[in-house]
Amino acid sequence: MSFWSSQTLKSHLPSLIEPFNAEQIQSASYELCLGEEIYISALPDTPLKERKKITLREKETVAIPPGQFAFLITSEIIKVPNNALAFISIKFKFKSNGLINVSGFHVDPGYSGKLIFAVYNAGPLNFHVARGERVFSIWYADLDKDDENPRNKIGYDSIPTDLMNSPDLVSSLPYLVKRLDDLEKKIENFSFKQAIIFSIVIAVLVTFVKPIIENVSRNFLGSF
Structure with missing residues (x-):
């Protein structure tokens, strides 16, 4: 398995990431932006009518309270070829302030859709994120051949309700x-x-x- 260099990313990603911006290629990775949706697990005193996804305007910010989980979705649609695998993470400047990725760390061969990150604010303060901000990173790596069992399910285009039921009051x-x-x-x-x-x-x-x-x-x- 070999990771794609910045040069390889520049030649391959225009057909794999939409929208694509060459300036978001950094050190053999591509920086992904926060999309328009976010879901934050409810506080004990949150009214039921307010326990829903938040739709952000361009560059609008939202705060994830300390000790709370959230689902964040990318603004980009990601594709992974059948002969490749992708690895994902939150950028260090966010992790160093207490935002932890508690979801998966790879993207299956054949995946097509937006990526959803489950995160946890382990810091002592509200953690603010903004739509359009470069929050995530993705790396691509070659497989030795096309995978015989690539992902065939349709990828995400929004945060589904079944995920929203997971990180509620219990957690x-x-x-x-x-x-x-x-x-x-x-x-x-x-x-x-x-x-x-x-x-x-x-x-x-x-x-x-x-x-x-x-x-x-x-x-x-x-x-x-």
């Missing part, structure tokens, strides 16, 4: 934090209620049982 770090906070409050409330009940029991014992015990003790001692 949201803020949601887990909220659950822990709620659990702590329940324990505190339970402890407070237990303390009140204990105080009431002691008060009842002091008020009603103590005189009985004292009376029994006096009668018992008076019998001697």
